[in-house]
Amino acid sequence: MDHENVTVTRGTRSTLPIIVAVHSTLLGQAIGGCRIAHYPHWRDGLTDALRLSAAMTDKAALAGLPHGGGKTVVALPPGRTLDAAARRDVLHDVGDVIAGLGGRYATGPDVGTGPDDMVVIAERTGHVFCRPAAAGGSGDSSEHTATGVLAALRAICADRFGSAVLSGRRFAVLGLGRVGAHVLRMLAAERAILTVADVDETRRAVAGDATWVSPEECLTAEADVLVPSALGGLLTPATVPRLRCAAVAGPANNQLDAPETAALLHERGILWAPDFVVSAGGIIHATAVELHHETTEQATTRIAGIASTLTGILESARATGTTPLAAARTAARLRLG
Template sequence: MECERIVIRRGPRSGLPIIVAIHSTALGPALGGCRIKEYQRWEDGLADAQRLAAAMTAKCAVAGLDHGGGKTVVVAGPGPAPGPRPDRTAALHDVGDLVEEFGGAYSTGPDVGTGPADMDVIAERTRHVFRGDSSPATATGVMAALRVLGGDSYAVIGLGHVGADVAGRLLAAGHRVLVTDVDERKRELFPAAAWVSPDAILDAEVDVLVPAALGGLLTPATVRRLRCRAIAGPANNQLDDPATADLLHERGIVWAPDHVVSAGGVLYATETDLHGASPTAATARVEKIGETLQAILDRAAGEGTTPLRAAEALAAARFTRPR
């Protein structure tokens, strides 16, 4: 998880700790979103930035992108997160200035706690920022992964930007769909889908579980309860620990690694914003997530290993091959 470079700075405008962690530029300039989040201590934000930057390196490598991983974390607490204005603007301008200092070796984008409007503010200080909403492309990538796994019934956990999009597409395709969210108001989104409580959905007898909320869903305790045959969703860091991938394997549940499934947003953004691709060409690139996942599952089956290990091997190979 060692990072190539980490800059920690108290934002001159906001007074908040701003952290940029560059995990790797071995394959090319680093990419990774900007997270604004409360942490008990700034060191916790630093640990998060390092972990998330490393995950971005793996995501880019396995997606075939000539980019590495980075992350920005704005430590917004403890205490109230930066208010609507002007504190938030001050923090975002601090981020923009810091990103600019990397001179293009790192670009940021939306993440947990930030959205496209925040990126517009960061863009006032740097051009190395991805603007726009990445969730439709992420949902397209998830659908490509789900097609590889096949199935008629799905349980979608989390009806946010990506989860609601995926649930809508599954329903439109005529599948049986169970949905849940901690926010009960989301119930109204899909009257045609069966609503289940966030806890009970883990016991649902469905073909595929689609984690689309926050990370850490898959633990030894939850894996014991699952009655699906496969899992694929956009939520980052679904496993509480890499060893949980072995538990899923032992139970005969195919787990599509989250960093493979969730790469649609970053693939689309790099193709359109950095390489000038048309929306059609960029979408075709996102669809290739299906091929990548198929290759990973074939390799895992052939070697009698987990999809996680197969994905790690695929990513590792990119660092030893000439670009």
């Protein structure tokens, strides 16, 4: 394990497993979201925290941020729900653990948390970002993440099809949560042809004129680009042979079940954009505005740079005969020294 620090403790108020993984502070304070999710066992949450924090180091490095990677995971047992009081206890427990790290790590929203939760964590530690604008923060990062996804989609279409124009292209958007819904809206505005799905049937209300299908059908839909926008791990040796797309690019974290799966995509001629590059828009905006006090215009310019970063990675992969994953990790290691 190459992490600098991993804390696993039982919350003093909630009694739930609180996991905080700090992967690297080489470039500066580690950053990464706070995830509250169900896991079969708390060790599965630990595995998630280790993988996500390492990916965040690469994400920050490739985005040009003066930060390293970290992650918080609260591992809920199957079937466990949180009422308002229990949720507050969990968030205070998280804040205490982060405070104990002495500034080495700051957290923001992730799966299962939002800007309002960051306000509660901030009652215990100042090392938090993406609080609501009314509370002095940078607000919900999901739209900025989606803006970065659009930049990445233009870059991957330019590389794969010779044109960055999204109009008339077929996209399969799998997952219509906060980020996925924004991506769908932006693609619809570009007049793309859309197939969409979510495990939550109520999300059908945001599908608009897009074709609604089951998650399994969306994963294997005939499309130019598959856009994974929910939880990770969907690209596996079992699913890759069934894909019917030319490229994969989306904001879901840890899309590959294992690094070796990148080679399977490469062998099939499916161009995969590393998720830690595609999904960087939210963290770029939040850290630029809230932690480094840049203007919104400066942050927007940084987000647009995701396109050139991804283009460089794809060109490097092609020139060296490697996968985009290998090229991205090489680029990140170069920045980390």
